[in-house]
Amino acid sequence: ASADDWRNRSIYQLVTDRFATPDGSSPACDTSNRKYCGGTWKGVVNKLDYIQNMGFDAIWISPIVANVESTTAYGEAFHGYWTEDINSLNSHFGSGDDLKALSSALHDRQMYLMVDVVVNHMAATSDPPNYSSFEPFSAQADFHSECFITDYNNQTDVEQCWLGDKNLPLADLNTEDDNIVNTMNTWITTLVNNYTVDGVRIDTVKHIRKDFWPNFAKSAGVFTIGEVLDNATTYVSAYTQVIDSVLDYPTWFALTSAFQTPQGNLSALAAIVQQAQSSYKNGEFMTGSFLENHDQPRFQSLTQDQALVKNAMTWPFVQDGVPILYYGQEQAYAGGADPANREALWLSGYVEDKPLVTHVKTLNAARKAAISANSNFLTSPVKFLSAEGTTVAVSKAPMLALLTNGGNSSTPSWSIPAAGYQANEELVDILTCTKINADGNGGVSVQGTSGQPQVIMPTSALSKSGTLCAN
Ligand code: ABC
Numbered sequence: 001a002s003a004d005d006w007r008n009r010s011i012y013q014l015v016t017d018r019f020a021t022p023d024g025s026s027p028a029c030d031t032s033n034r035k036y037c038g039g040t041w042k043g044v045v046n047k048l049d050y051i052q053n054m055g056f057d058a059i060w061i062s063p064i065v066a067n068v069e070s071t072t073a074y075g076e077a078f079h080g081y082w083t084e085d086i087n088s089l090n091s092h093f094g095s096g097d098d099l100k101a102l103s104s105a106l107h108d109r110q111m112y113l114m115v116d117v118v119v120n121h122m123a124a125t126s127d128p129p130n131y132s133s134f135e136p137f138s139a140q141a142d143f144h145s146e147c148f149i150t151d152y153n154n155q156t157d158v159e160q161c162w163l164g165d166k167n168l169p170l171a172d173l174n175t176e177d178d179n180i181v182n183t184m185n186t187w188i189t190t191l192v193n194n195y196t197v198d199g200v201r202i203d204t205v206k207h208i209r210k211d212f213w214p215n216f217a218k219s220a221g222v223f224t225i226g227e228v229l230d231n232a233t234t235y236v237s238a239y240t241q242v243i244d245s246v247l248d249y250p251t252w253f254a255l256t257s258a259f260q261t262p263q264g265n266l267s268a269l270a271a272i273v274q275q276a277q278s279s280y281k282n283g284e285f286m287t288g289s290f291l292e293n294h295d296q297p298r299f300q301s302l303t304q305d306q307a308l309v310k311n312a313m314t315w316p317f318v319q320d321g322v323p324i325l326y327y328g329q330e331q332a333y334a335g336g337a338d339p340a341n342r343e344a345l346w347l348s349g350y351v352e353d354k355p356l357v358t359h360v361k362t363l364n365a366a367r368k369a370a371i372s373a374n375s376n377f378l379t380s381p382v383k384f385l386s387a388e389g390t391t392v393a394v395s396k397a398p399m400l401a402l403l404t405n406g407g408n409s410s411t412p413s414w415s416i417p418a419a420g421y422q423a424n425e426e427l428v429d430i431l432t433c434t435k436i437n438a439d440g441n442g443g444v445s446v447q448g449t450s451g452q453p454q455v456i457m458p459t460s461a462l463s464k465s466g467t468l469c470a471n
């Protein structure tokens, strides 16, 4: 599937080892042990109803290739990022047929499969690495000479020195060598074709020279979204020129800090989003918008105020990009930094009757309703109608999101004279199904309760969606 095909999608990110076991059992899984816990691709197939019931129509799975098998200084390679052999699958997650079965089960549901791939490095369990353990890059000459990245302001260091450390070096591939480049390009073509992959999440994009990426993306032949872990839009924007899209890390930094406390800076969030809108190749449209992922502490490890949580979770669904939800967020998981943020989902029982599961389901439905009500929804940039103090109002017609970081004991109010609705139009807050009317000029003035967000849409825009606030 192309970038355009992904535009209206909503992605559920999961760590295969931690999402579902093949037989539905619930083994203990202590994240601090950093060991394989038993999740597999078959397990994912069995739980697709759970994902689809929330309104997601794509999943992003953790890396699939064979990793180092031993117990390292940082535990086992359950997350999949420690590649040893790019030409074999990680047998902990199942067989090639299991992966193909996942791909077709998704396609039967009109859902997409996104696979996470690592191109920058191979993982070693000794320093210096035993190069002969790598497949196919088994010679020292296939790698940049060893030096660990120390200066993130030095781009040559970032590209040619190594991630990891002496305990677990991530040997940096010599991606200036044509043979290596060709091997990687052929590899991604084959991988996408073998498993009928619809999109590729690319790891460590800032660690390879920019002009490596266009041919790699072309060889993938499907939507590519890259991880460029940096808080500056000025740094990240350059990468939007070489692959389809990036994970929206700059917004993530601003979003997390804006909604973490009532002191958070909502204007700073607005500023970052506007910078991204004006400097990224496709504006914010194709970026992956997220509140959590497997590398960062979960939002609920930063605050447990459920009003703040609900507001922050709303953002990725009411802005320009493709929403991504990290598994477990809907179950209110609260693990801190890696490895605590990689909890087993089976320990939640996959209960669907829970406040945040309902919240996500409503947000996905609202976005789909907005997409079908306005054929320009996916190409109209979100507008900040106000951002001051503890409230912010953003509009993406026909949707008006009224957010607040006041917290659960606050009584927010929003007064938006130019909300863009028709005079006296009937509107509804789809999070509570409370009806209100626009004023004579199409403006909206509402008072909220208990720091809750509101997502306003015209009642007429909901009729097509059927289920949302049906009455
Ligand atoms: C393991 C242990 C950890 C332990 C660590 C040393 O080793 O699990 O507990 O702390 C995989 C595994 C990890 C594992 C690592 C290393 O491998 O998942 O569990 O950690 O063995 C990607 C993936 C990630 C994956 C890898 C490696 C890469 O998403 O899951 O990790 O394949 C850098 C990379 C980024 C990478 C990330 C983990 O490290 O750029 O691609 N993620 C600065 C740098 C960033 C850097 C970051 C690291 O520090 O600029 O480039 O990310 O913390 C902002 C600045 C940012 C700054 C942040 C901290 O502050 O704007 O630039 O980021 O203000």
Ligand code: CA
Binding pocket: 120, 158, 159, 160, 161, 172, 173, 207, 208
């Ligand atoms: Ca590199």
